[in-house]
Amino acid sequence: MRDCSMLLVIYWIIYLAEVVKWQLTVLSYSFNSIHGLLLQLCSLLDNNFRGLTDSNKKDQILGHLIEVLSKCSWLGCRKLCRCSVVSTSYLLVLDQMLDVGRTGKSKHTDVIRSLLLQLSSQCLNNAASTHYAFHDPTQIELQQQAAASYFSCVGIPKGHDETAEEDVRLQILDQSTSSMSETPCEVSLPELHKEIMCCLADPIYDVRITVLKRILQLVKSIRCGDSKNVLHQWARANLHSVIMERLFLEEHPKCLYYSLKIIFSWNMEWQFNNGEDSDTFLSIWERLVHLNSTVSHAKTREIILCCMGMCMKQFAKLLRNCVLLEGLKTSELSTSSVSINEGDRLPAALISTNFFVSLVKNQSDPSETVNSRRAAAEAIIASGLLVEANFVKACVSNAHLPSEHDEDHLEEKCLKASLGEFASLYACKILDLWFICIQLLEDEDVHLRQKLAKNVQKIIANGSANNLCDDSAPLQVDRVIELSFEFVTNLFGHWLKYIEYLLRMVLDTANTLDSDGDLVRQIFDKEIDNHHEEKLLICQISCSNIQKLLRSEYELGTEGSTELFLQNWRESFLHQLTALTSGYLEKEGKTDWIGGIGNHKDVFTSVYANLLGLYALTESRSLEQPEGRHESYLQEFSDLKGFITPFLKNPLISNLYLLVKRSHGVFGSQHKPEDQVGSFDPYFLLR
Template identity: 70%
Template sequence: MAHSVQRTDSAVSANIGNGNVLLLSKSFNSIHGLLLQLASLMDNNFRGLTDGSMKDQILGLLLEVLSRCSWLGCTKLCSCPVVITSYLRVLDLMLDVARTGKSRHTEVIQALLLELSSQCLSNTVSTQYAFHDPTLIELKQQATESFLSCVGLSKKNDETNDEDVQLQILGEPTSEMPREDYSLHKVHKEIMSCLTGPSYDVRITVLKRILWLTKSIRHGDVENILHQWAGVNLQPALMERLFVEEHPKCLYYNLKIIFSWNMKFPFNNEEDSSTLLSLWDRLVHLNSTMSHAKTREIVLCCMGMCMKLFTKLSGGGVSMNCLKTSEISASYVQINEGNRLSDAMLRVNLFVTLVKNQSEPSESVNARRAAAEAIVASGLLEEANYVASSVSNMSSPSEFDEGRIKEKCMEANVFAFISLYTCKILDLWFVCIQLLEDEDAYLRQKLAKDIQKIIAKGSANTFCDDSTPLQVDRVIELSLDYLTSLFGHWQKYIEFLLRIVLDTGNTLNSCGDLVRQIFDKEIDNHHEEKLLICQICCSNIQKLLHSKCQMEAGAKTKLFLQNWRETFLNQLTSLTGGYLEKEGKNNWIGGIGNHKDVFISVYAVLLGLYALTQSGSLEQLEDNRAIYLQEFSNLEGFITPFLKNPLISNLYALVKLSHERFRSSDKPEDQVGSSGSSFDPYFLIR
């Protein structure tokens, strides 16, 4: 290998007297070919040489030869960008090999490469050309990579995806380069020159390297020059670029770095909150104008990050500040505090709306993953532990219009705001529960680990610890149990559970083609998870309706139960009647109730009705009892074809038994009947 370079050196000589360069023999094309061959040998053959002493000897010979023709890597002396690029590439590979083998030549190679790459960046990055020259762009990219490699960050492999990058951070830069040539000021100047340059290729190159840097940095890393630069300059530099950068891919990497960095090193409390507010406004703008899918996904993640920072800067969340204000202002929000609170609620409302939309099954898997990551990053799930004691049945979030938060903030009771804020937190919890049954295994497993940690921390390990990852279905059950322990006293939470059950019953269109749906691979087939969630919800509803706080609510709870029983009965009648009208002439094997999608819908709504009728002391209001019981009697004419499914049949028998208690409330319970009494409607969670 050294002999090949020696021939190149003897064939091409240079006389650099008075700044003039004289090429005696070979053309640039030949030089370029030789450098390409040398780079290939370095990367594919020489790198794997096992004899360390021989490898170090060859590096020394190469360095001696290449140093004599270093003009090939100098933009002032060589007029061919392709040759300069290839020369820098060879030195870059030599430096990588030397570092791997801890060669004694590492410092000299690094010094030469740093000098040449710095010259290239200084002479080319700021230059505007009247025509597009791809060779100059390649030179800028290589010079950028070489410079960053010299100052501490080198890429082992080409990027495959954001998860599979390998880093090499120099542990002791002072032993490889004189401190005066390794200054923080010089590093900052060159990086900013690349970030602000006109070439997209250069900007994207340095952004990718910075992203790899942020993923590698840990707390306490100060020994490397890039670590020092990042700690002082990274956040301000990227925030500045965020407002002027227009290329979608550069914006994507810029935001990804901001997100990755702030997840490790969040904004300082001393930092002006206006910086965070301006970042939020920029993210809202990008979300409404950006069509690039990956950029929109990372925008949502950064909005989640902002939610967490808002909570931190406000000193413990919206609810805690509300309560402090209420003590001073007799439960009414003062003008300044009301404006602050309404602005906070508008931000939370927007974030929750975007997350809900992006977590829909119709969205791409990457969009759903980003939604899950944004929720966890927001820290709003943890807020449930702080707001639970602040909500009460005295005020409901439905008492004022969410769309008029700004207008109503001066007149609304502070506890109504807390209720709305809590509803948004519960919305995010139930979006997570929905995503825990997602078809993407990676999403389910990662989200389950994150939620398990939140539950363990919020419950002081009462429900679980985070030492051993749990099965996803167990995390689903723990999530609902955890929320029930926090919000079981709040009637609005029972409504959340009831809506989950009702929505499961509404997932199937009774007017659709049931035969086609059996074979439709686009339909979510996680039937067991859906049924598990329904059973957990209904089990919790049943327990809460027997709880002391709900029993003490009296007439208010009776009215609540009446309205929801009617809702479920109407849904069940509509569901079964719709199937009967369309499919009544078809002879389904085993009955229509054995169709998997029909079963889930009918069983879910029937189970909800069962849970609502298990409290014997909470009877139907007298004036509507007869009408309701007559409507329930009419249900039998619709549901009979579905009763060939034993699960539906047994559950229906239990629901009938409960309604018999309404008709015969004066009779002892053992005289009402015992049909289906041995059946456990919660068979998946026992």
């Protein structure tokens, strides 16, 4: 039955071709009927004829078609045919024939391509010198089809739907690269360059977007293929500069989107720096910043962030070479009083880094769309800033601990900073990015987590602490999270600022519960991030590292300042825990929760994280406090018992609370047998 259907298709194609030829031989032919016949022919070629398995029969039909259609080639000529709709359909039929012929490796492919190349080139060249007094959508459609046909002839594959882009990319490239390598291009490199430049500068949006989509496909084919044809020669010699130029001239949002996507895709595979100096990088960066502030289209904003990450890799090299390595050579980073010149590019590089990190943080928020979070993850890897932790580690010391004020007024601070202060500020930005990355590793999107984990694993494997893992086989995401902490701790464990980062992460986790909110609603609220186990895992890893570092022999600074630092953080956790538990008593104290309020998932995470923070800070070091604060702190901790009791029905909270009480030394004569905690491990999620 299938063979009979295909025979009908073949006969119908032949019949349509003959009807077209006959129509043109009579004096009363109608452009409307010719147009209808060409559209039917195109549909049959694309939907039915393409699937014909008999290659000999397919080749025979293509030969007959091109023989008939070449005799009426004036239909595709802008000067000879006064109906642009028919000309568009005619070019489309030839385009479909070329595509089918290439797929089946037909011997008629060269003839079809030669005719189509001649007609499409004429249409494009004639359009450049033609001006219309009114808007004619049919002329625009013809010019767009001519551009698409021209690039089909020279071998640039057709674009595909973006949503399926990653799934079909390899299949597209297998077909397109094979056809490009087997079918020599009939245009020279100068001719190709001229045509591309004309199309990119065309005032008609449809033409520009067509060529940009084709160039994006070309970039992908080069990434996966190794063809040496004229297209690849053009790309390696001109693509970077041509698209960069368009970045400053293009205004249409969709054309901007594809221009940025080409830039990002190309420069992730090929060297971004083609001889540009730091001024050029800054101008590109400033253009991206401007677009970020003016463009509202979501996808364009996402690719802008990725391109910013691409620029960050260059800024990172500048910062490493000019500040960090130079400082290491002279061994003056911690004591140098040499201020960085205001005219230097280093402050601009650090300010740009700070801006980039802030954008990534905003776009990686759980409330953002999954595409936004994926773009943030891709931008982090593209920036190369995670790798810079290997180099900045030796440039930080406890002599320079940036304050929140320094980070809030970074631009003012870095202009007059010493080398040591500058390096510390830069290290803070790198740590910010590492902790944002860890947050994304617990994202609800499986694709994001797995792809990011794979990239982070490579960074850890190739870093200075490369004995942690290798990248021969992908690891589980939770294992990559653990390794990320271990990797960064090995690099920055000697720096008190890093311990502050860990404490801040625990405090933020403990502060996720809104005690004024509806706890029942939160159980069923799909908008709330429900990755409680991942949050608790990160919290336990952080506290475990804090405890180990405080117990270790790391030189964290003068004993007095360290104890003051730790006590400030103890008070922060205690104040937050008291506010949380007392707030519950005031608002919902009379609510009878089955199993106790401590079993509410959000409540449990917040209470346990606060207690764990207190435990890590008191178990690792004796509870020594400045005069005047000791009694008030212990009194507040003692008062906590009156608020936390309803939460102690949860055995995990109860056991941890007893451990914290023991570390505070407040059992005294009230110690009871039921207060025994046995072998409870507060870090029960760690391996």
